[in-house]
Amino acid sequence: MPLNPELQGRVFPPTEPYLVGREKVREFSRAVFATNPVNFNVEVARAAGYDDIVAPPTFAVVVQELSLAQLLADPDAGIDFSRVVHGDQRFTSTRPIVAGDELTATLTVTSVKSLGPHSMVTAQSEITDAAGEHVVTSISTLVVRGDE
Template sequence: MPVNPDLVGRAFAPTVPYLVGREKVREFARAVFATDPQHTDPAAARALGYADVIAPPTFAMVVQDLTLQQLLAEPDSGIALERTIHAEQRFRYTRPIVAGDELTAQLSITGVRAVGKGAMVTSEAEIRDAAAAHVVTATSILLIGGDE
């Protein structure tokens, strides 16, 4: 089945809240070699005006992944994980993610473009805190290979 072009404009239900933990931020920082102390040391983060450690910018992908799982589970999407490559990722921040944040994300599909026998699917996940304030928009482009 080819990728469904009717995905464009589809918005998914908000995810369940994700509580950002200090140790998760530290683990992620180590994994991506983010060595600045504000990612691991609460005192360094507080010196910058934050309540706790600050997540590296790409940490938003952890929350966005919850939304991409919704997309992949859509029976009419035409997207097969085994033919999918994560081609591009961008983030637009209002403020950093901080340990203690409770984040909810909502995915919308902003584009489907045919590429040979496959397609490129562009999605945006709006990530908000518990007060519904914007934190970050995570944009992904998935490259979906066509049927053999």
């Protein structure tokens, strides 16, 4: 089934809040080879002016994935996940994510394009904190390979 072009402009419901845990930040930091002590040590992070340890900028993908899962699970989307290749990823942050943040993501499909037998879908996740304040915008482009 081809990608549904009517997805463009669709806004999905906000995700359930995601509570950012210290150990998750530390695990992610190790996984991406972060070396800044603010990513691991609470005292160092607080001395630098943060409420708690700071997640690397790409940690936002953990929260964005929750919103992308809605798109990928939507039977009307026409996305066969076994044919998906990640094409692009961008982040624009208002402030860093810190342990203790409670984050919610709202996904909007901003573009659907066909390129021969392939399709591209670009989705933007607006990630906000418990007060509803913007934290980061995460934009992903997925390439859905067509039939060979």
